[in-house]
Amino acid sequence: MTRTQVAIIGAGPAGLLLGQLLDKQGIDNVILERQTGAYVLGRIRAGIIEQGTVGLLDSVGASARLHAEGLVHDGAQVSVDGTRHRIDFRALTGRAVTVYGQTEITRDLMKVRADSGRATVYEARDVSLHDLDSATPIVRYEKDGARQEIACDYIAGCDGFHAVSRQAIPLNKLTTHERIYPFGWLGLLSETKPVSDELIYVRHERGFALCSMRSPTRSRYYIQCSLADSIDAWPDSRFWDELALRLDSDARRNLVTGPSIEKSIAPLRSFVAEPMRYHRLFLAGDAAHIVPPTGAKGLNLAASDVGYLSAALAEFYRTGSTRGLDTYSERALRRVWLAERFSWWMTSLLHHFPDHSSFDRRVQLAELEYLFSSRAAATALAENYVGLPF
Ligand SMILES: Cc1cc2nc3c(=O)[nH]c(=O)nc-3n(C[C@H](O)[C@H](O)[C@H](O)COP(=O)(O)OP(=O)(O)OC[C@H]3O[C@@H](n4cnc5c(N)ncnc54)[C@H](O)[C@@H]3O)c2cc1C
Numbered sequence: 001m002t003r004t005q006v007a008i009i010g011a012g013p014a015g016l017l018l019g020q021l022l023d024k025q026g027i028d029n030v031i032l033e034r035q036t037g038a039y040v041l042g043r044i045r046a047g048i049i050e051q052g053t054v055g056l057l058d059s060v061g062a063s064a065r066l067h068a069e070g071l072v073h074d075g076a077q078v079s080v081d082g083t084r085h086r087i088d089f090r091a092l093t094g095r096a097v098t099v100y101g102q103t104e105i106t107r108d109l110m111k112v113r114a115d116s117g118r119a120t121v122y123e124a125r126d127v128s129l130h131d132l133d134s135a136t137p138i139v140r141y142e143k144d145g146a147r148q149e150i151a152c153d154y155i156a157g158c159d160g161f162h163a164v165s166r167q168a169i170p171l172n173k174l175t176t177h178e179r180i181y182p183f184g185w186l187g188l189l190s191e192t193k194p195v196s197d198e199l200i201y202v203r204h205e206r207g208f209a210l211c212s213m214r215s216p217t218r219s220r221y222y223i224q225c226s227l228a229d230s231i232d233a234w235p236d237s238r239f240w241d242e243l244a245l246r247l248d249s250d251a252r253r254n255l256v257t258g259p260s261i262e263k264s265i266a267p268l269r270s271f272v273a274e275p276m277r278y279h280r281l282f283l284a285g286d287a288a289h290i291v292p293p294t295g296a297k298g299l300n301l302a303a304s305d306v307g308y309l310s311a312a313l314a315e316f317y318r319t320g321s322t323r324g325l326d327t328y329s330e331r332a333l334r335r336v337w338l339a340e341r342f343s344w345w346m347t348s349l350l351h352h353f354p355d356h357s358s359f360d361r362r363v364q365l366a367e368l369e370y371l372f373s374s375r376a377a378a379t380a381l382a383e384n385y386v387g388l389p390f
Contacts, residue, residue, distance in 0.1 A: 004030045004119075006313060007139045007152040009127055010159035011040055011120055013102060014285030014302035016109035018156055020060035021310035023116045027317055030150055032124040032141055034159075037110060044189055044262045046102040047214055048073075048199075048296035050387030051095055053303040062108040069215065070100035076199045076385070078350075078368070082248045084200070085372045092375070092382040099199075101214045102299055124148075129155060129168040133279040154325075155281045156309060158302075161271070163287035169278040181268035181292060181347060182354055183207070186225040188239050189262040194219045195247070195254045201294075201350055203368065204246040208294075208351045211251065219256075224351055227267060236260050268292035270344055272336060275329040282309055282328060289336050294350065295343035295385065304390040305332045335390055342384040 006022055008015045011033035022029045033040065049070070057063040074090035089096055113120055125142040132155070139150045157165025166174070185208075194213035202209035207224035214220055223243055225234070240257040247255065271290040276283040285302030308331050312324030349367055353360065371377045 001138075001149040001151055002030070003151045004028045005152060005317070006154050006156055007032065007137075007150050008156045008158055009129075009139070009163075009165050010034075010157070010285075010287070011037075011110075011122070012158060012160055012285065012302070013105055013109070013299055014287075014306050015156070015158035016106065016113060017056060017060065017062075017303060018158060018284065018306035018310055019118060019120070020062065020109060020112055020116065021056065021306060022313060023118055024060055025310070025314040025317065027313060029118060030152075031113075031118075031120040032127055032139065032150075033120060033122050034124060034127065036122050041103055041106055041110075044101070044103060044187070044220075044264070046293070046296065046299035047099055047212060047220060048300075049098045049100050049105070050300045050303075051097075052307070052387050052390050053300050054098055056303050056307050057105065057108070060109075060112055062105075062112045065104065065108055066098065066100045069104075070098040071213070071215070072096050072098055073198055076201065077196065078371075079200055079202045079204075079248045079251065080365070080368050081204060084248050084250070086198075087378050087382055087385075089382045089386050092379045093386050095386040097296075097386055099213060105299075127159075127164055129165060129281065132168065132281045137280045153280070154313065156306075157281055157283045157287045158285050158306070160286045161290055163283070165281060166273055166283055166287050168281065173278055174273050174275075177270075177272045177274075179270040179344070181270075181351070182227065183224050183351060184227050184229070184265045184267045185210075185222045185293065186229065186231075186234055186239065186265050187220065187222045187263065188236070188260045189214070189218065189220050190258045190260055191217060192219050192256040192258040193217060195251050195256070200247075200251060202246050203350045203364075205352065206242070206246050209243055209246040211247070225265060229265060231263055231265060234263070236263070239263070266293070268294075268347065270340055272333070272340060274333055276305070276332055277325075277329045282325075284309055284332075288332075289340065291340055291343035292347045293343075294346040295339065297339040297343050300387055301336060301339050304335055307390060308332050335388060338384070338388055346381075
């Protein structure tokens with residue numbers, strides 16, 4: 001059996017960032033990841049980074065490439081049935097967001113992790129959590145066919161939506177809240193020039209679309225699709241044709257198509273499990289909550305969770321006080337629910353809902369008209385999009 005102070009389950013953004021935030025405080029930690037590093041890097045996910053998240057990456061020395069290669073966006077555009085409007089984040093809030101892919105953040109965090117010499121065990125199979133209500137919880141796993149055990153003070157469950165850590169909490173100690181949306185996002189990544197310098201969120205009668213990017217030469221596009229759709233039904237040519245139909249004429253003219261590098265369908269879900277603590281186990285990131293990607297909040301919430309948790313653990317190891325640990329769940333959930341609300345609102349505002357009546361559709365259009373005609377309404381969107389403070 002080995003010993004550490006904090007055992008972290010999962011080497012996604014939450015686990016890797018937490019590991020380095022703890023390392024900076026001199027707190028010993030081990031990360032256990034089920035997959036290989038290459039598999040983790042192969043997942044194409046988030047791309048919009050709040051300033052608060054950038055600040056945490058700065059503090060662990062993992063942001064040099066982000067500052068060199070990330071694209072700072074002062075605003076975003078919203079196209080409604082062919083007419084484009086701009087929301088100026090900088091003018092409305094004084095803040096901006098950075099476009100930099102989750103894959104690159106993960107790569108940067110893996111590098112500082114390796115440089116720090118702290119342990120990350122990839123391909124750790126059958127992770128299980130024990131004695132959570134004792135002073136020394138235990139994590140068991142299998143590596144290369146051999147059973148291993150780690151004794152620790154605390155466990156951080158950073159293992160994503162299908163978390164074994166959340167499943168280790170007795171059902172009667174956890175309350176879950178969930179909404180499943182009646183559509184998915186079909187995403188396509190291509191080595192093509194983005195259609196615009198800023199993201200374009202598209203509300204169209206045929207369904208939502210999003211023109212996003214990862215760099216000046218790499219585009220990420222999404223179109224709302226049916227949950228019954230399969231990737232095989234969407235050859236690249238069909239994707240580009242459908243996207244073009246939802247764009248305004250300027251964007252359609254600028255659209256550069258090309259072969260997909262990656263294409264996948266993601267269902268849209270809102271989910272919160274609370275509290276985010278059970279005795280010596282703390283949940284962080286997707287292990288505790290999921291948002292639909294419309295508000296670009298998932299990765300940023302994972303970062304704010306581990307920001308709170310690392311500060312609480314540092315306080316405990318420095319002073320012996322459990323005040324921060326005792327209030328972690330409450331503090332994290334306050335920000336989680338604000339992001340849940342915003343992500344639900346952006347999704348409701350921009351998607352075509354199959355069960356919407358003509359009344360619902362007219363209200364959706366009125367809400368958009370209000371957004372473009374009221375500085376107060378635009379500011380409400382902007383301050384949530386750039387990220388509420390933490
Ligand atoms: C298709 C898609 C698009 C998205 N787009 C956006 C976006 O534009 N903006 C945004 O902010 N967010 C987006 N998100 C959400 C964002 O990617 C997640 O919120 C973010 O990855 C959460 O990080 P995490 O570390 O909590 O979880 P994860 O990234 O899921 O990491 C969890 C890790 O735990 C590991 N693990 C799981 N089970 C075990 C186990 N039993 N033992 C050991 N390890 C385990 C997993 O392999 C994984 O590496 C998107 C998500 C998806 C799926």
